Each structure stands twice: as C-alpha cells, then as structure tokens.
Amino acid sequence: MRQFITIKCGVLLVGALLLCLLAGCAADTGAPVVTEDDLTPSSTAQQAILQEAGGGKTYAYTLAGEGGEAGGPEPAVSAQEAANRAGRMMEEVYGIDLTGAVLELKRSQNAYSGLPAGAGEAAAPREVWLVRWTGEGPDANNGHLICGLDAATGAWLRVSYTPPASEWRAMDETPLAACFVPLPNSFSGLRGRWDEAAPSYHETAQALIGQAQASLSGSLLTDGAAVLSAGVRFEEKPDGCNFLMIELTCEDGSTYILHRTAARTGYDFGGWPLRAYQFWNETLLTA
Secondary structure (H helix, E strand, C coil): CCCCCCCCCCCCCCCCCCCCCCCCCCCCCCCCECHHHHCCCCCHHHHHHHHHHCCCCCCCEEECCHHHCCCCCCCCCCHHHHHHHHHHHHHHHHCCCCCCCCEEEEEECCCCCCCCCCHHHHCCCCCEEEEEEECCCCCCCCCEEEEEEECCCCCEEEEEEECCHHHHHHHHCCCCCCCEEECCCCHHHCCEEECCCCCCHHHHHHHHHHHHHHHHCCCHHHCCCCEEEEEEEEEECCCCCEEEEEEEEECCCCEEEEEECCCCCCCCHHHCHHHHCEEEECCCCCC
C-alpha cells in the first residue's frame, strides 16, 4: 500500500516526534588518531579540505582492524575527512556533544546493512566509511549513532540513531499517536498499524511530513539542497504491522527516506527530530 501526501517547501515545524531503532555495527578499535598529525603528506590544500569538512573542527577517530589500520590503500575520502564530515553532521543535525569523543571508523562494502525495508540486501557493493559514535554515562544503554559515507565521494548513504536508556524512559512516558494501533505485546509501540481511516491521521501525517521537510531541507544531509516535495508511504509486514516512511525529493533530484519504527509522537528528542528516524539515500541505494 502506498499513499503520498505532498506538500511544498516552507512547511513549518509542527508537533513533536518519535524514535528510531537501529542495528549496531560494532567495530574493533585501536588507539585514537587525532587531527593534524594524521595528515600525510601535510599540505595547505589538504588542511583546507579537512577544515571545510568539519566546519572548522577536526575530530579524533580510531580505525577498526589490526593495529587500528584497515587493509589496502586509503580511498579518495580519507579517514580524517570522513571523521570530520561525520562529526560535524552529528553535532549540527543530531545534537550530539562530541567534546572529548573519539569516533570509530570502519571500512566496509555496504553502508546500508541492518536497515529495514530490505535496504541492506538491495544495496550494490561499494567502498564506504562507517562512522560510529557511542555515548558515555550512567545509562545501561548509552545510545549510539552510525552513519555511512561513500568512500569515493563522501556522499551520505545512511544514518541511524539509537537512544540511550534515559531517552527510552522519557519517550515511554508520552502517549502513542491516536492514529496508531499497537499489536499485542508491542514493546514501546514498536509494532502496530497506522490507521489511515482514523480522524487524526491526516493531521498527524502532515505534521510529520512538515517536520521532516523542515529538518532536512538545506541541511548537511542533503548537502544544502532544498527539499521540494515529501510524502508518506507504508511498508507492510507479514505479521500485520506497517511502518511509516517519509520520502523526500530534493532540488538536485536526490531522494531520501526517513523510516520510523515507533509511534510516540509526543516526544521531541529535545528538539532534534531526526533522532526519531532511520535515514538513507534512496537514490544511491543501488547506484
């Protein structure tokens, strides 16, 4: 079943949103590698590229693999460039405080692995950087964020955020959307059906679309491109549940997906609504 509700740019941020799960991609780590000392050979041009990627910052990172090194020659997008690009995005788009943090980098052939809707299986092999941040603190589950970048171009391929235990608890204190019907034994509203016939559905869907469009348009995840249209579609599952996905098309022709796996629309993640979704670049999924 597919339904599209299309709106124009400029829709204001409305309502508050929900959460997202994601499959982790743990990486072996070596000693942190930090900033200028990692540039070989060092040059003014290379310094300028790194500073631009990180918005004026360089980010500490560690590489997965034996001795912290990945096999083979470094790709066109270096480890430091990937760390800078990812670090800036995490701070500016997801509100992650990376002060003192060390990002984990891993080279892979599929940035889409672990995503829903068969994305991982559909992805064509390509060399990618997977960049992971893991939170610290007293929570039993400290949360983490994983993003994937094309190692040849730096293009965003996917981003997934998993909340820490404190955010799970706060979210569970908010009600499910009135147009969402949970299935029996559904944990935190993760399994159920969005009811398109419910009186509140249209208003809820428009609010979600508007918030997604306002959050992505002109952002680092679209590399500054404006979102021209957005709509809702559903992924139907054999067990009777469905998942709401927002499809957004930008002025450069790129199409992105925001996949939502829970329905507690009263929780706003402290003003960082994209934490409620799994994001992927559908245009490059099989390119």
